[in-house]
Amino acid sequence: MARRTKEEAAATRDSILDAAEQLFVEQGVSRTTLQHIATAAGVTRGAIYWHFDDKGALFNAMMERATLPFECSLATQKDDDGVAALDDLRRMMLDIFRITEQDPKARRVFEIATLKVEFVSELDAVRVRRAQNKGEWMDYIEKRIRLGIRAGQIRPDVDPHAQALGHWSLVDGLIRTWMFEPDSFSLLQIGRQMVDTLLDGIRAQPAK
Secondary structure: OHHHHHHHHHHHHHHHHHHHHHHHHHHOOOOOOHHHHHHHHOOOHHHHHHHOOOHHHHHHHHHHOOOOHHHHHHHOOOOOOOOOHHHHHHHHHHHHHHHHHHOHHHHHHHHHHHHOOOOOHHHHHHHHHHHHHHHHHHHHHHHHHHHHHHOOOEOOOOOHHHHHHHHHHHHHHHHHHHHHOOOOOOHHHHHHHHHHHHHHOOEOOOOO
């Protein structure tokens, strides 16, 4: 009996988070009340307070259970000697576009975190997490570029930090643009063209 009650509580918690996630996408975080979430989840506000102290705690729990596209892509990368640095960079960026376009849950949470939330005190965890993602992602890009230069794949005059910032801006900016009008173009198709143009610009030319 106790086990079933624990499972039921977990299911209720998940249904609350699912409802919150959907409402945050549809109407933004600030305009969504706990009563809205309770109604959508088919529970009482008391049930929400049993699981979460307030809306900020609920929001942070929703973010914690999700893996954002940048995190998914970074988790699949590996370290080596940089011989395939350009291929690694290309695959990493295209993975982010693919996950965002094809995984509805990852896309919803990314949209909430970037377009549907104000970085006020109780929701500041998302800003901190975004800054951490950016820092880890740029560190990895810089490392790959340095290895690529050492391996002769990337031009020696390329500035790793500037390129890492450019890579981040391309990916993050294109995703934001696509989210405003997702039916206007294919994120993966246009992303592939832009990434290839960017990487061609830093590719080392073969010795004559």
